[in-house]
Amino acid sequence: MLRFGEGPLxxxxxxxxxxxxxxxxxxxxxxxxILTLYGALGAFARWCQQQGYLHxxxxxxxxxxxxxxxRHRFLSLDELARIWLAAKESRRKPEDNMxxxxxxxxxxxxxxxxxxxxxxxxxxxxxxxxxxxRTQRTVLLSEPAQRLLERRTRAGPRVFAxxxxxxxxxxxxLGKAAKVPHVHPHLFRHTWASHFLLAAGIEAIxxxxxxxxWKAGSExxxxxxxxxxxxxxxxxxxxxxLDLFSTAATPPASRPAPDDPPG
Numbered sequence: 697m698l699r700f701g702e703g704p705l706x707x708x709x710x711x712x713x714x715x716x717x718x719x720x721x722x723x724x725x726x727x728x729x730i731l732t733l734y735g736a737l738g739a740f741a742r743w744c745q746q747q748g749y750l751h752x753x754x755x756x757x758x759x760x761x762x763x764x765x766x767r768h769r770f771l772s773l774d775e776l777a778r779i780w781l782a783a784k785e786s787r788r789k790p791e792d793n794m795x796x797x798x799x800x801x802x803x804x805x806x807x808x809x810x811x812x813x814x815x816x817x818x819x820x821x822x823x824x825x826x827x828x829x830r831t832q833r834t835v836l837l838s839e840p841a842q843r844l845l846e847r848r849t850r851a852g853p854r855v856f857a858x859x860x861x862x863x864x865x866x867x868x869x870l871g872k873a874a875k876v877p878h879v880h881p882h883l884f885r886h887t888w889a890s891h892f893l894l895a896a897g898i899e900a901i902x903x904x905x906x907x908x909x910w911k912a913g914s915e916x917x918x919x920x921x922x923x924x925x926x927x928x929x930x931x932x933x934x935x936x937x938l939d940l941f942s943t944a945a946t947p948p949a950s951r952p953a954p955d956d957p958p959g
Contacts (some may be wrong), residue, residue: 699784699885701761704840708741708750710757712754712757714754715739715789717734717761720733727739727754727761727762727764730761731760731761731763731858732753734758734760737754738753738755741754748826748867763823768890768920769886770889770890771884771886771889773881773891775874775936776887778875779796779871779876780793780796781874782873782874783795783796783870786869790847794841794844795809796836796870796884797837797840798822798837798886799846799888800814800884800887801837801888802836802908803884803889805822805827805881805883806863806882807826807860808826809856809863809881810854810859810860810863811825811826812856814853814855815853817845817855820836820837820839821835821837822835822836822837824909827909833890833909848913859932860881863881867881868880888908889920890894893921902948923937
């Protein structure tokens with residue numbers, strides 16, 4: 697903000713704000729980055745108004761930059777199988793397989809997984825004591841996950857003595873071995889949520905919100921729903937399998953003229 701100089705911030709005007717965002721667009725900045733810049737300029741403008749330096753915001757009349765909503769990515773069953781096989785063949789095979797199973801256990805977040813304590817594990821259930829926003833919830837454990845946990849040596853209070861960065865690195869290695877690009881912990885949360893909705897139907901979104909620990913009205917849930925509806929529509933289209941091209945290529949059967957005798 698030093699470029700505004702001294703005085704009543706006369707250089708901080710609509711022309712400056714518009715030019716700044718155009719420059720960022722020309723430099724190839726992502727739409728989300730430009731939107732963040734717009735928000736920062738807006739916050740500074742509000743402060744200037746509160747201090748009496750400006751009568752109105754220089755962003756008035758400048759449209760908010762649009763950020764395209766990207767279709768979220770999730771792993772297919774084939775990709776999951778390949779990652780699972782890569783985990784079985786890794787030198788840390790029991791632990792790597794356990795990490796995958798727990799990440800898929802109702803969409804555990806990376807921070808939730810590395811924070812699991814042995815006192816949080818009980819039979820077929822896992823108590824998430826350190827959820828996002830200090831929330832807590834209980835998730836179900838699959839039988840394979842239970843068996844792997846039972847065989848694991850209890851070397852300390854936590855089940856996994858690793859950081860989220862170490863977890864990301866581990867999954868990245870497994871993804872490369874399975875030839876699945878850009879595998880990261882949160883991708884498994886996307887995968888669980890998407891396959892849950894595909895199996896249970898879009899009406900199950902409220903149950904998924906509770907199980908996965910999302911807030912009511914979460915934008916991410918809306919994105920999941922949108923993607924699942926699209927996926928279901930594509931599956932329906934494949935099931936119907938209308939061969940329009942072959943239909944169009946086949947001429948309709950000719951009918952005799954009313955005055956012509958049949959045969």
